[in-house]
Amino acid sequence: MSETSDAFDLVVIGAGPGGYVCAIRAAQLGMRVACAEERETLGGTCLNIGCIPSKALLQSSENYSRVQHALAKHGITVGDVTFDLSQMMKRKDEVVSANVKGIEYLFRKNGVTWLKGRARIAGQGLVDVAGKLYQAKHIVLATGSESTPLPGIEIDEKTIVTSTGALSLERVPKQLVVVGGGYIGLELGSVWSRLGAAVTVVELQERLLPTMDAELAKQAERILARQGLKFRLNTKVLASERTNEGVALRIAPGNGGPEEEIRAEVVLVAVGRRPFTNGLGLAEAGVRLNAGGRVETDDQFRTNVPGIYAIGDLIRGPMLAHKAEEEGVAVAEILAGQAGHVNYNAIPGVVYTWPEIASVGKTEEELKAEGVDYAVGKFPFSANSRARTMGDLDGFVKILAERGTDRILGAHIIGPDAGTLIAELALAVEFDAAAEDLARTPHAHPSLNEAVKEAALAVANRAIHI
Numbered sequence: 001m002s003e004t005s006d007a008f009d010l011v012v013i014g015a016g017p018g019g020y021v022c023a024i025r026a027a028q029l030g031m032r033v034a035c036a037e038e039r040e041t042l043g044g045t046c047l048n049i050g051c052i053p054s055k056a057l058l059q060s061s062e063n064y065s066r067v068q069h070a071l072a073k074h075g076i077t078v079g080d081v082t083f084d085l086s087q088m089m090k091r092k093d094e095v096v097s098a099n100v101k102g103i104e105y106l107f108r109k110n111g112v113t114w115l116k117g118r119a120r121i122a123g124q125g126l127v128d129v130a131g132k133l134y135q136a137k138h139i140v141l142a143t144g145s146e147s148t149p150l151p152g153i154e155i156d157e158k159t160i161v162t163s164t165g166a167l168s169l170e171r172v173p174k175q176l177v178v179v180g181g182g183y184i185g186l187e188l189g190s191v192w193s194r195l196g197a198a199v200t201v202v203e204l205q206e207r208l209l210p211t212m213d214a215e216l217a218k219q220a221e222r223i224l225a226r227q228g229l230k231f232r233l234n235t236k237v238l239a240s241e242r243t244n245e246g247v248a249l250r251i252a253p254g255n256g257g258p259e260e261e262i263r264a265e266v267v268l269v270a271v272g273r274r275p276f277t278n279g280l281g282l283a284e285a286g287v288r289l290n291a292g293g294r295v296e297t298d299d300q301f302r303t304n305v306p307g308i309y310a311i312g313d314l315i316r317g318p319m320l321a322h323k324a325e326e327e328g329v330a331v332a333e334i335l336a337g338q339a340g341h342v343n344y345n346a347i348p349g350v351v352y353t354w355p356e357i358a359s360v361g362k363t364e365e366e367l368k369a370e371g372v373d374y375a376v377g378k379f380p381f382s383a384n385s386r387a388r389t390m391g392d393l394d395g396f397v398k399i400l401a402e403r404g405t406d407r408i409l410g411a412h413i414i415g416p417d418a419g420t421l422i423a424e425l426a427l428a429v430e431f432d433a434a435a436e437d438l439a440r441t442p443h444a445h446p447s448l449n450e451a452v453k454e455a456a457l458a459v460a461n462r463a464i465h466i
């Protein structure tokens with residue numbers, strides 16, 4: 001039997017980007033806030049085993065690749081280039097550690113109480129954390145997600161790994177098979193390919209990155225294939241078997257071709273993530289889930305149970321850290337009586353390969369399906385002077401604008417720093433800007449952003465530099 005303890009205006013369950021941001025914003029707004037987190041450190045999937053460690057390894061491996069392949073053209077000669085994987089991993093861990101400690105500092109600064117341990121809804125306005133009961137006027141569920149398993153493929157995080165294992169391999173595998181050509185497959189596939197693994201990505205669909213614009217995905221496939229990644233699209237993994245050297249996978253092409261066996265020292269399963277609700281007491285509390293197992297919420301983040309809200313990977317929408325953060329802020333403001341709101345159309349998605357792949361708003365496929373009349377403005381980085389000085393000529397900016405109103409409906413970039421460039425387009429979508437607004441905005445020269453301006457000009461067929 002739990003003993004009753006403190007009372008809070010808000011108890012947030014989960015300290016990932018959704019939960020910790022919600023807790024801080026609610027505390028800023030004057031609420032008495034606690035955040036329950038069972039992990040040893042704050043920051044959730046993103047800071048501990050997601051965004052941050054993956055970007056640290058992407059940066060290290062990209063540096064290594066650039067020294068090997070990009071410096072000679074600049075007239076820079078280096079001797080034998082080697083790398084120390086354990087130092088790379090140590091640096092990654094230090095980056096993670098600094099980030100998660102930063103959240104502890106922010107909790108202290110804002111007076112958020114960290115309730116350490118696993119939390120469970122224990123009744124109306126009650127949360128149990130590690131056997132202790134807390135009263136909560138409001139409860140926000142932010143327990144995030146976990147890797148989706150593949151039937152017949154047993155994860156051991158050594159030979160058959162999820163992203164978590166793939167972020168901590170002790171040596172570079174000779175061959176890495178990645179199941180799933182989405183965000184994780186391409187990012188972590190790139191890391192290990194740059195470090196010397198022969199990487200094959202097996203993807204069920206006929207294309208990579210199924211949620212992104214198809215033209216972007218096609219270009220990504222071409223560029224990454226040139227970097228050495230191999231792709232088996234429209235292919236299904238049927239079974240796996242452990243061998244002395246690693247794993248043998250039986251795969252079948254979707255076009256009815258013959259089954260094949262491929263062997264790998266390590267297999268990374270990256271076929272998506274599913275909401276994490278284990279032990280949260282949702283069924284007992286009567287919280288309704290949708291068909292995909294996500295917690296059902298309305299546009300105010302309310303579940304069907306009064307006083308219980310949910311945000312982040314746990315609810316509908318893209319599983320992205322900044323989406324979770326926006327929802328965390330919005331729900332805190334709603335609880336404080338303000339008008340919290342998230343513009344889902346303006347949430348960018350970025351794949352941090354090199355070149356980066358970034359999107360915001362509608363894809364061409366979505367606009368076609370919705371019967372929207374749109375114009376396309378495209379501009380290649382090969383015609384951008386800054387990209388030329390950098391020697392990064394791959395990719396393009398593509399802007400989709402509604403015919404008649406000229407309103408920007410979507411933008412898709414593959415190219416150098418696409419993840420930074422997309423911010424201008426997210427702002428354009430947020431402000432309901434027309435392509436002409438961007439086209440008439442002065443952009444510094446020479447800058448990569450000029451490719452955005454030129455794509456906006458190209459919507460009305462008046463690009464200057466192509």
Ligand code: FAD
Nearest residue numbers: 014016018038044045046050051119144312313319320321
């Ligand atoms: P989470 O971050 O998953 O946090 C939930 C927290 O709740 C966890 O710490 C968990 O321990 C805790 N918890 C769960 N149940 C309980 C309980 N009952 N009691 C107490 N605590 C509990 N997104 C991006 O935008 N950019 C990226 O570059 C990016 N890279 C990624 C790379 C990888 C390898 C992965 C796996 C994900 C990546 N993501 C990225 C996605 C991003 O990590 C998630 O969208 C984000 O973390 C979701 O935030 P959240 O707050 O909803 O949940």
Ligand code: NAD
Nearest residue numbers: 180181182183184185202203204270271272273319350351
């Ligand atoms: P994903 O949804 O991005 O990609 C999964 C891929 O696996 C899809 O292409 C899908 O068609 C394919 N797939 C599904 N079942 C399959 C099967 N049986 N065999 C082969 N392929 C199969 O998911 P992910 O890469 O696992 O990443 C999970 C989520 O984490 C992402 O959707 C994203 O929201 C988030 N994430 C974001 C970033 C970022 O923002 N840079 C990075 C990593 C992860």
